[in-house]
Amino acid sequence: MISQLSLKIGGQQGEGVESTDKIFSTALNRLGYYLYGYRHFSSRIKGGHTNNKIRISVKPIRAISDDLDILVAFDQETIDLNVHELRPGGVVVADAKFNPTLPEGIDARLFPVPITKIAEDLGTSLFKNMAASGAAWALLGLSLDVFNKAVEEEFGRKGPAVVEKNVEAVRQGAKHLLELAGGPLKEFELLPADGKQKLFMIGNDAIGLGAIAAGARFMAAYPITPASEIMEYLIKRLPKFGGTVIQTEDEIAAVTMALGANYGGVRSFTASAGPGLSLMMEAIGLSGMTETPLVIVNTQRGGPSTGLPTKQEQSDINQMIYGTHGEIPKVVIAPSTIEECFYDMVEAFNIAEVYQCPVIVVTDLQLSLGKQSAEPLDLSRVKIDRGALVTEVPPQEEGKLFKRYEFTESGISPRVLPGVKNGIHHVTGVEHDQEGRPSENPVNRKKMMDKRLKKLQNLRITNPIHVDAPNESPDILVIGMGSTGGTIDEARRRLAEEGITTNHITVRQIAPFPADLLIPHLQQAKKVLVIENNATGQLANQIKLHTGIHDKIQSFLKYDGNPFLPSHIYEACKGLN
Incomplete structure (x- = not known):
């Protein structure tokens, strides 16, 4: 039995790929597996290749896998575009309707399941996504009970007859796959999950x-x-x-x-x-x-x-x-x-x-x-802070308004909501005085600019940078932002096996930039590699601009529309000069 595997479902957009993945993943989540998905789709409503790749594990994961164990294909294009990801000995489950073939040199097993025929025999081709799901589910060696429960919840509002036909499509898909394979494939059977409740969302x-x-x-x-x-x-x-x-x-x-x-x-x-x-x-x-x-x-x-x-x-x-x-x-x-x-x-x-x-x-x-x-x-971590919101305002001197933009030491002025007695003030997009009245006075202009700009001088959000720094002087400090964190960590584990020491920082506060927190880590590292999905190294340039450190920083950029894989970052780290 295995602790994780990766599965991809592909076909034409509008063909049911998304709903197939949804029910499949929901059922796995109910069992307590950790899941991480990536959706590849075209910028049109219907037509064009689309696929959903889902990684399944008994341990926490935060990255797409480099390879693929199972490919479920609704058309030949899905095989042609994605079969190169299959690991040796992988499996392709394909709709027998289009007479699927594997390219030469691919070490994989092809199981042509009559997905469309199963669906049409049940009354409509719309059931083919459930037939495909049943076939894929059978490979994992898991009971259909949980899967059928997810089907019931998804289609229950359409009535028992629809639910029954979807469940039957799942059953038949699983039956045909097991007949073609000669029984369950032990190398794809997943270890039991921990069964603990987890959220599963985008x-x-x-x-x-x-x-x-x-x-x-x-x-x-x-x-x-x-x-x-x-x-x-x-x-x-x-x-x-x-x-x-x-x-x-x-x-x-x-x-x-x-x-x-x-x-x-x-x-x-x-x-x-x-x-x-x-x-x-x-x-x-x-x-x-x-x-x-x-x-x-x-x-x-x-x-x-x-x-x-x-x-x-x-x-x-x-x-x-x-x-x-x-x-x-x-x-x-x-x-x-x-x-x-x-x-x-x-x-x-x-x-x-x-x-x-x-x-x-x-x-x-x-x-x-x-x-x-x-x-x-x-x-319990949710706390509401409305800042310098004033609910009671004392009477103002005759001819004076509430000083909504009052000069203060912190730069933060008292704020009042419309309707609060004595809180009347001007609001305008032109430069203004403390009461909000338009003003082009140069002294006032400078004071107002200074007031506004100093408000954020000491701002630090919760965890402005995530730091994983087990090494005092690492060979490489890898820096990223957004969704790259888990991918970087997977690459680091492989690098550690080869004796290459790495630390990792995810920058979370982009502006104002937390340079003082980054500088010590930059100074300690022998080399710095900034990972980002753009062509000009925008995050790396912010680091250089605010820290003044340039010589040891290199960029690894990817801007072809696809996310990083762990192997990409591993190879980039290995190739640092």
Whole structure:
């Protein structure tokens, strides 16, 4: 029996690949296995090759595997595009309808299961995803009972007849596979899982849940890949908490609606990707100038322009830091796990209100859409901090207004919500005095700029950098952000077996950049390798800019639309000069 394996299901988009993977993974999660998935899909509604790769383990995992044990193919294209990933002795389960063949030189076993025929005999080809799932499930040596329970929950709303036919498709798929294979394949039988309850979600769901826990009750957004699931998640759930989601006509409307709602006192946010964030820049500047809290989620994807809307990239770093014209205080937080997507949303709302500034929570496509196991969330860690919010204002002198932008030692001024007695003040996007009245006075301008910019001088989010530094003077310090953390750690384990010592840092606070925390680790390492999904080394350049250390830093960049695999990082570390 084995402790882990990797399985991929592929076919044409709209053919049921996603639902096949969903039920298959849900059943494994119920048994207590750790899962990590990656979804490859085209930027169209129907047609084009798509596949879901799922890694299954009895131990925690946070990376896609280098190779593949089982490939489930609905068409020949899936075999042709993915069979090279199969390890020697791997298995291809394919629909017999298209007369599947393996390319020459591939060491794998092909099992042509009559997937479409099973489905059509049951009344419709729609059942073929369940027939394929049953065949794949049989390879793992697991009981069909748990799988059938997941099927019942998925299709129960459609009535018992539909459930029964789906269960029968699963049974027949498993039966045909076992007949072709001559019984269970022992080398694919999984060890029992621990049976413990685990969350199984994508990062976008965790972000939506985190927003609810943080007290957000309004979201305005325009659909865009890979952020749309945040809005879809909250459309179903936010009304249960007295909240509202509005799908706007564009991202400009979305961000200004969120800004206005925050000004009114309702914790609000928007979510988008690079193209949408470009449209939000003027409103982000308005947030900074008016010192109005604003939370934005940026789910990075391939750019520029429309770019690769359904592919992995981390190329918005410069945009988030420097995109707005002029200079404002701005915070950029990069979660690296499902759990951090939840907790960081809570912290983002607190920071936005405490420091009265825009906060961007940045993920990447893999973290946003890759479904994976997560530990149960600790709601006792959720604390709400609304900062310098004033609820009672003493009467003002005649002719004077509330000093909403009062000069203070910390740079943080008292904030009042509309309707509070004696709290009347001006709000404008032009430079202003302490009461908000427009002012072009040069002395006032400098004082206001200094006031705003010094607010974040000492800001440190929770765990601004994750540090795994067991070695005092490592051969290599590997630095990354976002979804690369687990992949880096897998490569490090292989390097350790060869006597190469490594430390690892995941940068979570992108702005203001925590240079003082990084410098000691940079100084101790013999070499530094920065891993990032872009073409220009944006994270590496931030490190160089803020630390002044250049000579030992090298970049390993990947910008072909695919995420890093452990072998990629292993080879890059081995090849350092």
